[in-house]
Amino acid sequence: GQHDGTTTTLAAVATSFAYLAVLACLAWAAAALLYWAHPGGPAWGRYWRGRGQGAGLRRAIPGPKGLPVVGSLGLMSGLAHRSLAAEAARRPGAKRLMALSLGPVRAVVASHPDVAKEILDNPAFAARPLNHAAYGLMFHRSIGFAEHGPYWRALRRVASGHLFGPRQVDAFTPYRARVAGDVVAALRGAGAGVVELRGVLRRASLYYIMRFVFGKEYDVSAPQSSSGEVEELLEMVHEGYELLGKENWCDYFPGLAAVDPQGIGARCAELMPRVNRFVHGIIREHRAKATTAAAGGEVPRDFVDILLSLQDSEGLADADIAAVLWEMIFRGTDAMAVLMEWAMARLVLHRDVQAKVHRELDEVVGRSSPVAEPSLPALPYLQALIKEALRVHPPGPLLSWRHRAITDTYVDGHLVPAGTTAMVNQWAMSRDPEVWDAPLEFRPERFLAGGEAPDVSVLGADGRLVPFGSGRRSCPGKSLAMTTVTAWMATLLHEFEWAPAAPGVDLSEVLRLSCEMAAPLQVRVRPRRDA
Numbered sequence: 001g002q003h004d005g006t007t008t009t010l011a012a013v014a015t016s017f018a019y020l021a022v023l024a025c026l027a028w029a030a031a032a033l034l035y036w037a038h039p040g041g042p043a044w045g046r047y048w049r050g051r052g053q054g055a056g057l058r059r060a061i062p063g064p065k066g067l068p069v070v071g072s073l074g075l076m077s078g079l080a081h082r083s084l085a086a087e088a089a090r091r092p093g094a095k096r097l098m099a100l101s102l103g104p105v106r107a108v109v110a111s112h113p114d115v116a117k118e119i120l121d122n123p124a125f126a127a128r129p130l131n132h133a134a135y136g137l138m139f140h141r142s143i144g145f146a147e148h149g150p151y152w153r154a155l156r157r158v159a160s161g162h163l164f165g166p167r168q169v170d171a172f173t174p175y176r177a178r179v180a181g182d183v184v185a186a187l188r189g190a191g192a193g194v195v196e197l198r199g200v201l202r203r204a205s206l207y208y209i210m211r212f213v214f215g216k217e218y219d220v221s222a223p224q225s226s227s228g229e230v231e232e233l234l235e236m237v238h239e240g241y242e243l244l245g246k247e248n249w250c251d252y253f254p255g256l257a258a259v260d261p262q263g264i265g266a267r268c269a270e271l272m273p274r275v276n277r278f279v280h281g282i283i284r285e286h287r288a289k290a291t292t293a294a295a296g297g298e299v300p301r302d303f304v305d306i307l308l309s310l311q312d313s314e315g316l317a318d319a320d321i322a323a324v325l326w327e328m329i330f331r332g333t334d335a336m337a338v339l340m341e342w343a344m345a346r347l348v349l350h351r352d353v354q355a356k357v358h359r360e361l362d363e364v365v366g367r368s369s370p371v372a373e374p375s376l377p378a379l380p381y382l383q384a385l386i387k388e389a390l391r392v393h394p395p396g397p398l399l400s401w402r403h404r405a406i407t408d409t410y411v412d413g414h415l416v417p418a419g420t421t422a423m424v425n426q427w428a429m430s431r432d433p434e435v436w437d438a439p440l441e442f443r444p445e446r447f448l449a450g451g452e453a454p455d456v457s458v459l460g461a462d463g464r465l466v467p468f469g470s471g472r473r474s475c476p477g478k479s480l481a482m483t484t485v486t487a488w489m490a491t492l493l494h495e496f497e498w499a500p501a502a503p504g505v506d507l508s509e510v511l512r513l514s515c516e517m518a519a520p521l522q523v524r525v526r527p528r529r530d531a
């Protein structure tokens with residue numbers, strides 16, 4: 001009898017638990033649906049529900065609901081800049097500012113020049129959102145991902161005052177010319193054969209940045225096998241690139257980090273010791289060099305020299321220096337090569353544009369001489385061409401790295417609460433006929449006198465074209481990048497006529513950390529000058 005009684009009681013308790021569990025699930029599902037029904041989806045619904053529904057609907061930022069719980073995470077995979085642009089075009093007002101939910105994370109996207117500029121220049125957006133891969137790769141001690149605060153400000157100060165100052169950029173003029181010369185030699189070596197330009201450009205950018213950052217010199221035209229170190233570095237950069245470019249579910253659902261479902265954490269843990277060995281080895285070499293040799297006056301100082309000299313005054317640990325150095329190799333190598341490949345793709349596709357650049361080079365530089373940097377300011381069409389490439393193919397169509405609101409703030413009259421992720425869709429602005437005349441046409445003339453945007457700066461002053469961002473978190477390497485790309489493009493175009501290897505050029509994109517050509521560009525070159 002007693003046994004039966006105990007069983008009955010246990011059954012009753014189990015049943016009540018089951019009811020409670022079902023009720024809890026129903027309540028959770030009801031709340032999830034309620035949150036989801038809000039413009040911008042569940043993360044926004046949850047925020048505004050906590051503050052009274054009326055206020056939220058009145059001031060809601062337009063945007064897709066997505067799915068319950070996960071919101072619009074699906075939009076971020078693949079060519080996110082295109083998916084976001086299509087969503088924004090579908091809703092009244094959403095081009096200016098669109099709300100969406102990335103799982104539980106609230107996000108906004110601006111696809112309008114004024115609002116983009118408002119976000120980028122607003123100090124409230126000077127922070128970056130959580131990024132596990134960045135953490136795993138030590139990037140939280142680097143400029144790009146360091147928490148907004150005194151440490152990050154010290155790094156930015158070092159970057160603008162020392163690493164990327166105009167004197168530093170000028171000091172590398174001879175080395176820029178040398179790398180360009182190596183590339184020309186490599187291309188001449190290819191004769192009339194087909195060249196896959198990407199490999200050549202990547203290697204040139206890496207060697208150049210290696211010299212700028214580490215003081216190491218390599219020869220671009222040398223056979224690849226002679227530089228095992230470079231091969232390893234290129235591979236490490238590629239892997240880091242993959243890891244930072246992936247949409248990591250753990251960034252939205254931090255509880256998943258312990259499980260690491262995509263294996264990103266594990267790959268970071270594998271890569272980091274290799275990077276550390278490499279970078280700390282270089283720091284040790286520089287220390288030894290500094291104590292044994294007297295400093296030579298003429299050799300430009302590299303980043304390691306500069307950072308070591310500021311180590312005490314700025315309170316930098318060796319690990320901090322290593323993080324900054326690795327970041328520079330990592331950021332500097334890729335974006336420049338990606339931009340030049342796109343620019344060259346357009347030049348082989350639009351032979352009339354190429355002919356105009358050639359005419360300008362012939363008039364200003366002349367066939368009998370090579371290009372020298374002092375001529376660059378006298379080449380307005382070439383400069384306009386690079387701006388047009390940045391407009392149509394911004395290496396970071398969503399500006400690569402996102403921003404996070406540190407405090408509650410207002411954007412375009414809407415409240416954007418602290419913690420919200422903010423993005424700027426440069427790609428969408430570039431394609432907007434309300435911003436550019438015939439936006440799909442590749443037309444450098446738009447940046448010359450008589451065009452719709454003469455004298456536009458690409459460095460952040462004009463919201464229509466912010467490929468390097470703007471404001472506090474903008475690219476510290478932008479003037480180095482622009483000087484280098486302009487000088488190299490001038491040389492490549494002065495020395496060769498460029499033609500596609502096969503009829504037509506496939507302009508499909510793939511979005512990693514940068515937006516690259518999906519099919520690497522293949523070209524044939526014909527020398528325009530005697531070797």
Ligand code: HEM
Pocket residue numbers: 120143144145209327328329331332333335336339395396399400401402467468469470472473474475476477478480481
């Ligand atoms: C064509 C070449 C380049 C492009 C298009 C480019 C673009 C960008 C963009 C869009 C950002 C983010 C801006 C934002 O968050 O709003 C950025 C940040 C950054 N870039 Fe560049 N970049 C280029 C070259 C370089 C080079 C050569 C270096 C260094 C050697 C560099 C170092 C950095 C760093 C350290 C940051 C992080 C800044 C911070 O968060 O405070 N970039 N870049």
